[in-house]
Amino acid sequence: MSITREKLVDAYTTMVKIRTFEEHAAQLFAEGKIPGFVHLYVGEEAVAAGVCATLRDSDYITSTHRGHGHLISKGGDVKRMMAELFGKRTGYCKGKGGSMHIADMTLGIMGANGIVGGGPPLAAGAGFACKYLGRDDVAVCFFGDGAANQGTTHEAMNLASCWKLPVVFVNENNRYGISCSVDRATCVTDIADKAAAFDMPAVSVDGNDLMAVYEAASEAVERARRGAGPTLIECKTYRQRGHFEGDPAGYRSPEEVAEWKAKDPIPRLEKKLLEMGVLAEDRIREIRAGVLAEVEEAVRFAEESPLPDPSEVTEDVYA
Amino acid sequence: MATMTFADALNDAHRIEMRRDPNVFVVGEDVGIYGGIFGVTKGLLEEFGEMRVRDTPITESAFVGCAVGAAAAGLRPVAELMFVDFIGVCLDQIYNQGAKMRYMFGGKARIPLVLRASCGAGIGAAAQHSQCLEAWFMHVPGLKVVMPSTPADAKGLLISAIRDDNPVVFLEHKLLYATEGEVPEGECTVPLGKADVKRKGEDVTVVATAAMVPKALAAAETLAAEGIGVEVVDPRTLLPLDEETILASVKKTHRLVVVHEAVKFAGPGGEIAAMVAEKAFDYLDAPILRVAAPFSPVPFSPPLEQAFIPSEERIAQAVREVVGA
Numbered sequence: 001m002s003i004t005r006e007k008l009v010d011a012y013t014t015m016v017k018i019r020t021f022e023e024h025a026a027q028l029f030a031e032g033k034i035p036g037f038v039h040l041y042v043g044e045e046a047v048a049a050g051v052c053a054t055l056r057d058s059d060y061i062t063s064t065h066r067g068h069g070h071l072i073s074k075g076g077d078v079k080r081m082m083a084e085l086f087g088k089r090t091g092y093c094k095g096k097g098g099s100m101h102i103a104d105m106t107l108g109i110m111g112a113n114g115i116v117g118g119g120p121p122l123a124a125g126a127g128f129a130c131k132y133l134g135r136d137d138v139a140v141c142f143f144g145d146g147a148a149n150q151g152t153t154h155e156a157m158n159l160a161s162c163w164k165l166p167v168v169f170v171n172e173n174n175r176y177g178i179s180c181s182v183d184r185a186t187c188v189t190d191i192a193d194k195a196a197a198f199d200m201p202a203v204s205v206d207g208n209d210l211m212a213v214y215e216a217a218s219e220a221v222e223r224a225r226r227g228a229g230p231t232l233i234e235c236k237t238y239r240q241r242g243h244f245e246g247d248p249a250g251y252r253s254p255e256e257v258a259e260w261k262a263k264d265p266i267p268r269l270e271k272k273l274l275e276m277g278v279l280a281e282d283r284i285r286e287i288r289a290g291v292l293a294e295v296e297e298a299v300r301f302a303e304e305s306p307l308p309d310p311s312e313v314t315e316d317v318y319a
Numbered sequence: 320m321a322t323m324t325f326a327d328a329l330n331d332a333h334r335i336e337m338r339r340d341p342n343v344f345v346v347g348e349d350v351g352i353y354g355g356i357f358g359v360t361k362g363l364l365e366e367f368g369e370m371r372v373r374d375t376p377i378t379e380s381a382f383v384g385c386a387v388g389a390a391a392a393g394l395r396p397v398a399e400l401m402f403v404d405f406i407g408v409c410l411d412q413i414y415n416q417g418a419k420m421r422y423m424f425g426g427k428a429r430i431p432l433v434l435r436a437s438c439g440a441g442i443g444a445a446a447q448h449s450q451c452l453e454a455w456f457m458h459v460p461g462l463k464v465v466m467p468s469t470p471a472d473a474k475g476l477l478i479s480a481i482r483d484d485n486p487v488v489f490l491e492h493k494l495l496y497a498t499e500g501e502v503p504e505g506e507c508t509v510p511l512g513k514a515d516v517k518r519k520g521e522d523v524t525v526v527a528t529a530a531m532v533p534k535a536l537a538a539a540e541t542l543a544a545e546g547i548g549v550e551v552v553d554p555r556t557l558l559p560l561d562e563e564t565i566l567a568s569v570k571k572t573h574r575l576v577v578v579h580e581a582v583k584f585a586g587p588g589g590e591i592a593a594m595v596a597e598k599a600f601d602y603l604d605a606p607i608l609r610v611a612a613p614f615s616p617v618p619f620s621p622p623l624e625q626a627f628i629p630s631e632e633r634i635a636q637a638v639r640e641v642v643g644a
Contacts, residue, residue: 103427
């Protein structure tokens with residue numbers, strides 16, 4: 001399935017928005033305005049934007065500790081996201097979750113997740129609910145190369161395959177689980193090969209190529225919607241920054257980082273869109289300015305919002 | 320009222336809720352064709368079909384997590400963990416995911432899930448199929464923990480648990496499955512978080528859970544013949560704990576013995592004793608005693624297993640000790 005021009009522009013805008021959000025988060029974290037820690041999605045934007053371009057609001061996603069890109073791509077509000085990073089009461093989780101636990105159940109965002117491999121069983125459950133209720137919605141499970149070796153991931157893929165659940169497993173192979181390179185973490189070259197154990201269709205794509213991600217996701221989502229079961233898509237990409245902000249990332253060579261930065265998904269798509277005549281330079285400037293204004297407004301909103309009151313600590317434990 | 324076993328009362332609760340609410344489904348290992356390893360889900364597959372009674376592979380993380388995800392997406396799963404001892408292979412899905420989603424998401428998720436599990440020693444199932452782990456779950460904000468002792472409570476509490484919008488861990492002592500009792504017919508609920516005074520008495524309060532309740536009642540009968548009046552309080556729900564009923568009893572009797580089958584150290588009895596010490600210290604006429612399992616894994620050989628499980632005689636002896644008899 002080839003992507004429409006309108007969707008290309010939307011996906012490009014989403015990718016720029018993710019990058020802009022993350023760059024602001026990095027700066028604000030460095031300034032000490034964001035407590036805790038943040039894991040940024042810089043360099044992986046084509047994965048979330050490409051996959052979520054195939055989804056609708058009623059579809060579900062489960063995310064990871066590196067979740068900002070997924071949330072923005074699924075329609076998350078950057079104001080409430082930024083406020084949550086700041087621990088403010090106006091944040092998505094009223095300051096109770098932070099970067100690693102942002103969710104928006106009204107958009108099917110079942111939460112970022114602090115546990116590597118925590119999301120796949122939940123995605124199977126959301127997919128099961130869709131099937132049970134006779135809805136043609138799907139659940140997309142984003143997980144990293146680290147989570148690809150967790151038992152929960154394999155159990156969830158097996159169950160989804162046995163039960164023909166409408167789930168799309170999207171592996172973001174960014175090559176590192178903190179310092180452990182994927183070459184030291186698994187013996188297969190392509191994580192997609194792991195799907196063979198579940199007789200699940202699988203494909204490995206260039207995760208820095210928006211169109212490749214979109215095409216693979218379209219096919220997988222369509223398969224899930226018509227009841228033909230789950231798919232594994234491996235998106236080969238790269239985490240341009242450290243595992244978390246402040247990680248000096250001494251475990252990888254400057255040459256390797258430079259090589260991947262040259263494959264940055266955003267300039268790549270931009271070049272393609274210019275060549276295709278989908279976007280002109282002035283329109284790109286407009287998009288970038290619009291996104292910058294939106295993120296700056298989100299930062300202002302977060303900075304000006306009130307902190308939670310200490311009395312709220314025990315609220316929302318039970319329904 | 321009808322006389323039925325604890326297992327049949329639980330089965331009845333499933334049927335009532337599944338007939339009432341099409342979003343209630345059962346998931347777990349051997350819950351369908353087999354009818355549950357202890358027979359609790361027998362006949363459900365025939366009545367409700369494969370979509371609603373889901374046999375799973377041996378994959379606790381996947382099916383418990385699947386239940387959490389399905390609950391978040393609007394269903395009301397009842398997941399059966401064959402033995403609570405298996406919680407170790409799937410704990411993350413219940414304590415880090417299911418229990419915390421609502422709070423982490425700022426109150427914007429609802430996880431109406433019941434995780435049923437058998438627990439307890441007494442059938443020679445040894446260290447990995449016999450534990451009482453209720454204290455583990457009591458330590459997790461966001462969970463509710465239920466532990467019934469009679470068929471009627473089992474039915475009423477399970478119906479309430481299924482209707483509750485929070486994740487509920489529902490612990491069934493395996494020695495109770497075959498016990499019989501009078502059970503109200505049709506829809507009947509027992510509220511979560513409400514203790515029950517199983518026997519009235521004036522001299523000593525015995526707080527007991529699950530299979531320790533019948534033992535405490537038998538001990539009370541023996542002690543009555545010795546002139547000691549024992550009040551037996553069954554919390555039924557350990558989280559939230561009905562502090563009011565326990566405190567009211569202690570304020571009347573001035574003496575407390577807590578009985579459970581979980582190991583004594585850091586067990587549920589420690590929490591109950593601490594709560595009473597904090598809130599009713601001045602009413603106490605004797606130190607609080609706990610009767611519980613020793614700090615060992617559950618042993619296999621019958622004499623060892625019997626030495627592990629708190630006995631009626633140990634309960635009676637503790638009561639005599641607090642009254643100075």
